[in-house]
Amino acid sequence: xxxxxxxxxxxxxxxxxxxxxxxxxxxxxxxxxxxxxxxxxxxxxxxxxxxxxxxxxxxxxxxxxxxxxxxxxxxxxxxxxxxxxxxxxxxxxxxxxxxxxxxxxxxxxxxxxxxxxxxxxxxxxxxxxxxxxxxxxxxxxxxxxxxxxxxxxxxxxxxxxxxxxxxxxxxxxxxxxxxxxxxxxxxxxxxxxxxxxxxxxxxxxxxxxxxxxxxxxxxxxxxxxxxxxxxxxxxxxxxxxxxxxxxxxxxxxxxxxxxxxxxxxxxxxxxxxxxxxxxxxxxxxxxxxxxxxxxxxxxxxxxxxxxxxxxxxxxxxxxxxxxxxxxxxxxxxxxxxxxxxxxxxxxxxxxxxxxxxxxxxxxxxxxxxxxxxxxxxxxxxxxxxxxxxxxxxxxxxxxxxxxxxxxxxxxxxxxxxxxxxxxxxxxxxxxxxxxxxxxxxxxxxxxxx
Amino acid sequence: xxxxxxxxxxxxxxxxxxxxxxxxxxxxxxxxxxxxxxxxxxxxxxxxxxxxxxxxxxxxxxxxxxxxxxxxxxxxxxxxxxxxxxxxxxxxxxxxxxxxxxxxxxxxxxxxxxxxxxxxxxxxxxxxxxxxxxxxxxxxxxxxxxxxxxxxxxxxxxxxxxxxxxxxxxxxxxxxxxxxxxxxxxxxxxxxxxxxxxxxxxxxxxxxxxxxxxxxxxxxxxxxxxxxxxxxxxxxxxxxxxxxxxxxxxxxxxxxxxxxxxxxxxxxxxxxxxxxxxxxxxxxxxxxxxxxxxxxxxxxxxxxxxxxxxxxxxxxxxxxxxxxxxxxxxxxxxxxxxxxxxxxxxxxxxxxxxxxxxxxxxxxxxxxxxxxxxxxxxxxxxxxxxxxxxxxxxxxxxxxxxxxxxxxxxxxxxxxxxxxxxxxxxxxxxxxxxxxxxxxxxxxxxxxxxxxxxxxxxxxxxxxx
Numbered sequence: 001x002x003x004x005x006x007x008x009x010x011x012x013x014x015x016x017x018x019x020x021x022x023x024x025x026x027x028x029x030x031x032x033x034x035x036x037x038x039x040x041x042x043x044x045x046x047x048x049x050x051x052x053x054x055x056x057x058x059x060x061x062x063x064x065x066x067x068x069x070x071x072x073x074x075x076x077x078x079x080x081x082x083x084x085x086x087x088x089x090x091x092x093x094x095x096x097x098x099x100x101x102x103x104x105x106x107x108x109x110x111x112x113x114x115x116x117x118x119x120x121x122x123x124x125x126x127x128x129x130x131x132x133x134x135x136x137x138x139x140x141x142x143x144x145x146x147x148x149x150x151x152x153x154x155x156x157x158x159x160x161x162x163x164x165x166x167x168x169x170x171x172x173x174x175x176x177x178x179x180x181x182x183x184x185x186x187x188x189x190x191x192x193x194x195x196x197x198x199x200x201x202x203x204x205x206x207x208x209x210x211x212x213x214x215x216x217x218x219x220x221x222x223x224x225x226x227x228x229x230x231x232x233x234x235x236x237x238x239x240x241x242x243x244x245x246x247x248x249x250x251x252x253x254x255x256x257x258x259x260x261x262x263x264x265x266x267x268x269x270x271x272x273x274x275x276x277x278x279x280x281x282x283x284x285x286x287x288x289x290x291x292x293x294x295x296x297x298x299x300x301x302x303x304x305x306x307x308x309x310x311x312x313x314x315x316x317x318x319x320x321x322x323x324x325x326x327x328x329x330x331x332x333x334x335x336x337x338x339x340x341x342x343x344x345x346x347x348x349x350x351x352x353x354x355x356x357x358x359x360x361x362x363x364x365x366x367x368x369x370x371x372x373x374x375x376x377x378x379x380x381x382x383x384x385x386x387x388x389x390x391x392x393x394x395x396x397x398x399x400x401x402x403x404x405x406x407x408x409x410x411x412x413x414x415x416x417x418x419x420x421x422x423x424x425x426x427x428x429x430x431x432x433x434x435x436x437x438x439x440x441x442x443x444x445x446x447x448x449x
Numbered sequence: 450x451x452x453x454x455x456x457x458x459x460x461x462x463x464x465x466x467x468x469x470x471x472x473x474x475x476x477x478x479x480x481x482x483x484x485x486x487x488x489x490x491x492x493x494x495x496x497x498x499x500x501x502x503x504x505x506x507x508x509x510x511x512x513x514x515x516x517x518x519x520x521x522x523x524x525x526x527x528x529x530x531x532x533x534x535x536x537x538x539x540x541x542x543x544x545x546x547x548x549x550x551x552x553x554x555x556x557x558x559x560x561x562x563x564x565x566x567x568x569x570x571x572x573x574x575x576x577x578x579x580x581x582x583x584x585x586x587x588x589x590x591x592x593x594x595x596x597x598x599x600x601x602x603x604x605x606x607x608x609x610x611x612x613x614x615x616x617x618x619x620x621x622x623x624x625x626x627x628x629x630x631x632x633x634x635x636x637x638x639x640x641x642x643x644x645x646x647x648x649x650x651x652x653x654x655x656x657x658x659x660x661x662x663x664x665x666x667x668x669x670x671x672x673x674x675x676x677x678x679x680x681x682x683x684x685x686x687x688x689x690x691x692x693x694x695x696x697x698x699x700x701x702x703x704x705x706x707x708x709x710x711x712x713x714x715x716x717x718x719x720x721x722x723x724x725x726x727x728x729x730x731x732x733x734x735x736x737x738x739x740x741x742x743x744x745x746x747x748x749x750x751x752x753x754x755x756x757x758x759x760x761x762x763x764x765x766x767x768x769x770x771x772x773x774x775x776x777x778x779x780x781x782x783x784x785x786x787x788x789x790x791x792x793x794x795x796x797x798x799x800x801x802x803x804x805x806x807x808x809x810x811x812x813x814x815x816x817x818x819x820x821x822x823x824x825x826x827x828x829x830x831x832x833x834x835x836x837x838x839x840x841x842x843x844x845x846x847x848x849x850x851x852x853x854x855x856x857x858x859x860x861x862x863x864x865x866x867x868x869x870x871x872x873x874x875x876x877x878x879x880x881x882x883x884x885x886x887x888x889x890x891x892x893x894x895x896x897x898x899x900x901x902x903x904x905x906x907x908x909x910x911x912x913x914x
Binding site for chain 2 (some may be wrong): 020042043079080087089091093094095096111112113116117118119122125126140143144147150151152155156157227228259262263292293294295300303304307310311337339340366369371374377381383384385386
């Protein structure tokens with residue numbers, strides 16, 4: 001792989017080579033499908049990433065969990081790929097695959113030995129063109145999703161509170177606040193007609209982007225993509241759901257008694273800024289000061305120092321998003337696991353106290369410089385994986401229409417100043433805008449013998 | 450509007466596109482082999498083995514300093530000591546406080562963490578390549594001069610206790626804990642975490658003693674992978690930081706005493722569980738055993754990936770579970786093969802039958818030619834893909850150097866997988882997969898599922914701790 005250096009012409013704080021430059025070739029097929037190619041011949045691997053511009057926030061009332069159920073249906077076969085053959089074809093060609101449902105998009109990938117590119121394109125195009133939508137497949141996947149819910153949520157500590165209760169508290173518009181994994185009742189109510197309609201509305205080429213990263217030859221890849229996807233008909237652009245939240249947030253709080261939890265936790269969140277606005281970059285840098293790396297303030301002051309926290313996570317868009325796929329309306333939220341010798345209110349106060357220190361005293365230049373280096377190092381490390389590069393390119397395309405941000409967005413984070421960080425702490429992270437969910441261990445259910 | 454405008458064009462494309470055959474997967478060439486980068490090997494006079502691998506793809510360097518000092522070397526009354534030492538090494542040295550270390554690491558874009566697996570104790574680091582020299586300085590300071598400050602030891606003990614409580618709320622942890630105890634018997638492989646009591650016993654003194662016994666250069670491998678400085682310069686850095694380290698005799702590893710495999714069925718009672726975690730399996734071959742490759746391939750046909758027998762039967766055909774797979778735990782002195790699934794309470798009995806049936810079937814009949822060819826491609830391709838990033842390449846080379854594997858292990862892996870024949874798989878399956886002597890652990894709500902288990906043998910019910 002060859003690296004050019006980013007020409008940084010506007011800030012001395014930015015290192016000359018902030019990150020390796022990822023080559024990008026973007027074009028659109030006649031049916032409206034966007035294509036992004038990035039060649040890297042260093043290892044014989046290719047990542048194929050298909051991202052659709054629909055997620056769980058587009059679900060309708062009475063159909064919670066539908067986007068995720070539909071994602072399962074995408075593995076159940078299509079006109080030329082019999083049931084079960086999707087997995088089998090990828091694996092017998094030495095590849096790995098998966099799909100995942102997010103609030104604002106749904107994605108699918110295959111990572112394959114690079115000379116198997118055509119196999120992945122054949123599979124992705126066949127299901128976009130001709131998904132098999134049958135009652136048998138639907139019933140089978142309803143059960144699979146219920147099992148997934150039992151395994152990943154209902155039987156584990158904290159998860160049900162995070163996936164079901166937290167969104168209800170953090171958001172007021174139903175589109176944002178409903179459960180993304182869905183209720184068993186709504187899953188049962190979904191019909192074959194629902195699936196067919198969702199497929200036609202959202203799984204059209206002009207509502208998707210295809211990203212290919214890795215050991216490819218560009219002309220050959222373009223020819224294959226045209227052959228496999230070029231004649232899939234476009235559909236009318238789907239209407240976008242209204243996701244707007246009340247302009248003035250109010251403080252909200254609740255207590256969730258979790259029968260599986262043994263250690264208490266609190267979730268704290270604040271409605272966040274507009275994606276890729278100056279405030280967004282500043283808040284993301286503030287998050288690194290709070291929780292990034294071993295010298296973060298939460299580590300030094302709360303895990304050490306007050307010795308109250310055991311573990312912490314925080315993100316723009318937590319728990320379903322990170323700063324890369326944060327989309328409005330979103331929040332900045334944190335999950336704090338703490339020692340039972342503290343009360344939840346003490347933990348909330350300690351977190352708020354850390355915020356107040358920034359609001360009052362601002363940020364030390366050396367501390368910010370460390371945060372920048374940490375971010376740069378983490379970004380470069382993540383870029384090693386061809387799948388990660390493909391995901392970033394696809395998300396920047398679907399969320400911003402600008403895949404080139406993979407090469408330039410880092411500079412925006414690195415250019416954030418101490419004053420900007422102090423300003424967002426004051427503007428966004430106030431108790432008046434705060435949502436708090438306590439998760440407390442509940443006594444175990446009564447034993448029967 | 451835009452769409453209407455190009456509809457005529459689409460007709461033309463359709464004609465062109467008809468030249469490809471969509472009805473079957475396209476023909477593609479065979480999966481390429483993994484090409485091992487050159488490894489430069491040397492040894493310091495104090496016995497430290499040093500391996501350097503150039504990887505110029507990204508401006509990063511990965512470091513591993515690994516010792517034969519995993520948790521199997523824990524003192525008998527202090528399970529979990531190696532893990533605690535590993536996590537405390539980076540919490541302070543003679544000249545650097547935790548804060549100093551944390552700030553210095555962050556300021557060079559580095560990470561440095563200690564970890565103890567059952568066999569190996571590893572300090573893992575990565576760094577922006579321009580700061581490689583500084584990371585080596587910090588690595589050496591941590592490895593040679595950690596001083597286990599009393600307050601850090603005490604805090605780490607408290608937090609580990611809380612984390613242990615949190616782990617005890619995870620069904621997978623509780624099931625694994627009981628399963629490993631059954632399979633490994635009295636060997637130190639048999640525990641997966643410290644206990645409250647062992648944590649109470651640990652102190653600065655026991656940690657220093659562990660460090661001084663096992664973390665010595667003649668018991669260690671240093672591996673550097675990435676955009677390294679020129680070789681002579683890199684080796685000089687290594688000598689500068691590690692040459693003063695004193696070699697010392699190291700005690701032998703614990704004897705490889707493992708119990709005979711036999712059928713035993715334990716139900717770990719976790720009231721309120723909405724599903725049952727099922728683990729079925731036994732001791733099996735290690736990576737250096739002649740049976741290893743047939744077992745690896747057979748295990749993958751049984752339960753590796755979404756095309757495996759367990760996945761297709763238990764999840765796809767019967768809808769009992771979201772996950773059904775089998776796994777090979779490959780420790781240095783013993784392997785373990787285990788079929789794992791989590792099913793809803795009402796179907797525990799047919800799900801157990803399905804898993805046991807699939808295990809027996811592996812021993813009773815040879816695998817089909819198609820299964821074998823598919824799985825060989827799957828293993829070869831995933832192997833290639835798994836080596837894509839520098840961190841994973843570094844971990845694999847570290848594995849070869851610390852687990853006593855042949856130097857050509859990575860390069861020959863695919864060839865050895867491809868040479869496995871159906872009769873070898875069946876022979877390995879008779880030895881390791883036939884379930885008659887398997888240990889079975891089911892974790893779930895005993896009130897709901899105990900009856901469903903009775904037909905599989907005497908059920909020993911234990912409360913989840």
